[in-house]
Amino acid sequence: MSLTPADSPIDDEFDWNSYLIETDSEAAPACNFKQSFIPPPNEFQIGEKLETIDPRNQDSWCIGTVVHKDGPRLCLRLDGTDDRNDFWRLVDSAAIRCYETTEKLGGQIVPPLGFQQNSTRWIKYFEKNVKNGPFANESCFKPQPIKPEKNLFKIGQKLEAIDPKHPQLICPATVNNILPSDNRLVISLDGWSASNNFKVDYSSRDIFPIGWCKLAGLHVAKVGGNLPSRLLNKHNEHVQEKQIKKERNNNLIPKRISIDYDDIQSDEATRIYPLVTVYWNYIGDNGGLLLNPQKFHSSMPLVFGPNQWHLVLKSIFNSCIRCSFQPISFTHRLMELFPSTNDEIQASSVQITLENNTKLQFPLFETENDFWDILHNFENAILADEDLFISTSPMHNQINQNSKRKTGEFQEDSIFLTNAKIRKSNVNEELTYDIIQKTPDDVATFIRSIDPKFDSLASRFLQEEIDGKALVLLTTDTLMKHMGLKLGPSLQIIYHIEKLKAMILSQ
Numbered sequence: 001m002s003l004t005p006a007d008s009p010i011d012d013e014f015d016w017n018s019y020l021i022e023t024d025s026e027a028a029p030a031c032n033f034k035q036s037f038i039p040p041p042n043e044f045q046i047g048e049k050l051e052t053i054d055p056r057n058q059d060s061w062c063i064g065t066v067v068h069k070d071g072p073r074l075c076l077r078l079d080g081t082d083d084r085n086d087f088w089r090l091v092d093s094a095a096i097r098c099y100e101t102t103e104k105l106g107g108q109i110v111p112p113l114g115f116q117q118n119s120t121r122w123i124k125y126f127e128k129n130v131k132n133g134p135f136a137n138e139s140c141f142k143p144q145p146i147k148p149e150k151n152l153f154k155i156g157q158k159l160e161a162i163d164p165k166h167p168q169l170i171c172p173a174t175v176n177n178i179l180p181s182d183n184r185l186v187i188s189l190d191g192w193s194a195s196n197n198f199k200v201d202y203s204s205r206d207i208f209p210i211g212w213c214k215l216a217g218l219h220v221a222k223v224g225g226n227l228p229s230r231l232l233n234k235h236n237e238h239v240q241e242k243q244i245k246k247e248r249n250n251n252l253i254p255k256r257i258s259i260d261y262d263d264i265q266s267d268e269a270t271r272i273y274p275l276v277t278v279y280w281n282y283i284g285d286n287g288g289l290l291l292n293p294q295k296f297h298s299s300m301p302l303v304f305g306p307n308q309w310h311l312v313l314k315s316i317f318n319s320c321i322r323c324s325f326q327p328i329s330f331t332h333r334l335m336e337l338f339p340s341t342n343d344e345i346q347a348s349s350v351q352i353t354l355e356n357n358t359k360l361q362f363p364l365f366e367t368e369n370d371f372w373d374i375l376h377n378f379e380n381a382i383l384a385d386e387d388l389f390i391s392t393s394p395m396h397n398q399i400n401q402n403s404k405r406k407t408g409e410f411q412e413d414s415i416f417l418t419n420a421k422i423r424k425s426n427v428n429e430e431l432t433y434d435i436i437q438k439t440p441d442d443v444a445t446f447i448r449s450i451d452p453k454f455d456s457l458a459s460r461f462l463q464e465e466i467d468g469k470a471l472v473l474l475t476t477d478t479l480m481k482h483m484g485l486k487l488g489p490s491l492q493i494i495y496h497i498e499k500l501k502a503m504i505l506s507q
Contacts, residue, residue, distance in 0.1 A: 014172060014220040016210045020158065022329045023289040023383070028157035028175065030209040032148060032202070039072045039216035040092045040142040048136040051102055052076055053095040054112050055087050056460055057484030061102045062112045063130050071216040075168075078112035079130055080122070085112075085463070088167050090205055092142035099135040113484055151183045151202040160213050160220055161187050162206040164198050164459065170213050171221045174289075190289065191223035191383050195441075199455050223383060274368055276312050277305040278375070281390045288384030290330055295323040304389075309371045310362065314352045316375075316389065320382065321356065330382070331358050337381050338362060438468030446471075450496050457489060471497060 020027060030037060044050075044066050052064040067083075068075035072091050077083060089096050102109055111122040153175050161173035176197055177186035187207065188197045200206060213220050280300050287296045300319055305312045317334060324330035331354075338360040340351060351361045365371050372391070379388050438446075443466050444458040460483060466474075474497060479490040 013214060014222060016158075016172075018329065019172065019223070020210075022326045023158075024325050025156060025158050025174070025289070027210045028153055028159045030212070032152045033159075033207060033209050033212075034145055034147045034203040034205060035208055035212060036092060036142075036145045039212065040090075042069050042072050042074070042091050043140045044069060044074055044091065044136050045134075048134050048140075049079070049099060049130065050076075050136045050141075051097050051099055051109065052078070052089065054078060054484070055095075056085070056113045056463060060110050060112070060484065061107060063099075063109060063126075064096070066136070070168075071213070071218040073218065080115040080125060081112050088162070091140065092144045093205060094144045096141065098138045098141055099133070113482060147203045151178065151185075153178060153185055153202055158210055159187075160208040160210055161189065161200075163189060163196075163221075164206070165196070165462075169221050170208070170218055172223055173207070191380055193386055223381075274309060274365075274371075275306045276309045276368060276371055277303065278312055278316065278389050278391070279303050279393050281387050287388065288379075288382055290325060290333075290382050291320065291323050291384070292325050299323055309365060309368075310350050310352050313362070313371075313375070314354065316378075317360070318355045321354070327356075331356060333381055334358065334360060334378075337378065438471070440465050440467050443467060443471050446496075447493065450492060451489075454489065454493075457485065457493075472500075 016027070019025075046066050046069065048066050049063055050066070051061050054060045054062045063079040064076040065079055066074050067077045067086060074089050074091060074096070075086055076089060076096075077086050109126075111125075115122060155175055155178060157175045159173055159175065160170055163169040163171050172190045174188050174190055175185055176188040176194075178184075179186065179199070183202050184199045185202055185204075185207075186197055186199055188194065280302055282297070282300075282302065287293060300323055301315070304315045304319075307315075321327050321330050321334075334354075335358060340359040340361040349361050349363055351359055353359050362374065363370075365374075375389055376386050379386050440462050444462045447454050447458040447461055464483065474494065476487075476490045476494050479485040479493060480487065485493075
């Protein structure tokens with residue numbers, strides 16, 4: 001069974017009941033999780049100190065300070081570091097314990113990774129900043145819940161999960177896949193692309209049954225984390241600023257222009273509102289959770305346009321509503337994303353009317369890129385992939401991909417080649433890869449490609465913000481002393497980095 005939380009004072013809380021109906025999904029039973037059925041109370045005080053495991057070095061117990069708390073969660077800062085390495089723990093986590101516990105067990109508290117001074121300085125720092133507390137009372141630490149005997153999750157079940165890239169956020173999520181070899185789950189955050197998927201053990205403390213967070217007084221973010229709304233607001237502000245500046249220069253009073261352009265086809269309208277063509281990407285399973293696959297693949301037009309951008313959007317929205325599981329709920333989602341307002345002081349806007357008489361309002365676009373930004377926000381809001389609607393024929397894209405596959409196999413490491421031009425067999429074009437420009441996300445992907453078991457190490461590389469420039473400077477000593485890796489993984493990683501360098505030199 002899933003939890004049935006009582007009423008919560010949290011404003012604008014996530015409505016799981018409506019969402020499960022809207023997505024035709026089921027909740028993961030509460031007994032699947034390693035969580036207390038009743039969330040434990042948080043009796044810690046901000047500023048209190050405790051012992052905690054350094055998340056970047058799981059073998060080290062360090063001193064941490066409570067800098068923030070939210071329901072049964074604690075935000076901790078390792079003493080001797082700054083806020084860049086803050087992390088969250090539950091009050092019943094096995095990774096926190098009362099001060100002096102390590103000493104009683106015969107162990108030793110160590111400085112955290114990143115402590116810039118030597119061991120002698122750590123002793124002085126400890127005497128000055130740690131020894132006198134204040135320390136959290138032993139009663140604040142709650143016993144951890146019992147681990148389920150086995151993995152009972154099923155693909156497609158809904159749950160609440162901490163966003164690993166933004167651990168202060170708890171989001172609606174789905175069990176995307178189950179890895180039977182090591183009992184791990186692949187979790188996807190609803191409303192985000194597959195690039196944000198992550199793996200956790202089925203007994204992870206970072207996933208919760210639906211309703212648990214409401215019961216604990218924690219806020220669950222809206223699907224997609226409200227990113228589409230934030231981007232739209234930012235775009236609206238940008239358009240407003242330009243419009244007001246233009247009108248002031250013409251000695252005009254700013255006013256709202258809200259017109260339904262459904263019947264306007266003049267040359268002037270075409271000049272102001274550019275023509276666009278949008279293709280439905282029918283290749284792959286990218287329709288998300290709100291569109292009925294049977295209706296979607298039988299009724300969705302292959303191409304929208306060429307036509308003025310607002311008319312193309314109108315056709316896309318009407319088609320998606322017809323293909324959705326819950327047309328009314330789907331329409332409400334559109335109204336939240338593109339609300340129509342009678343505010344007379346807004347900058348210029350365009351209003352369209354859908355088949356069901358719903359009115360939606362958009363800012364005036366200056367470039368075609370603005371149109372695609374809005375369309376991608378829409379894809380995000382309806383829980384679809386960002387390639388659901390594209391600018392070129394999907395058949396053309398597939399032909400290009402197939403031709404690339406036939407050119408021969410490249411080692412996975414080759415994607416990190418720097419300033420090296422490599423000519424593939426039977427291909428006329430040269431591809432240049434620049435390791436120096438790789439982001440920390442790219443480096444994390446590279447670490448995962450070395451060995452599937454390195455997933456946790458990849459997360460550590462992300463935490464340390466290691467990009468392409470830093471990657472080529474790493475040594476075994478750096479990985480072991482400063483990142484806390486063991487010898488075996490360190491040797492493997494350095495081996496693959498050296499392979500990259502050798503491939504570059506051989507060109």
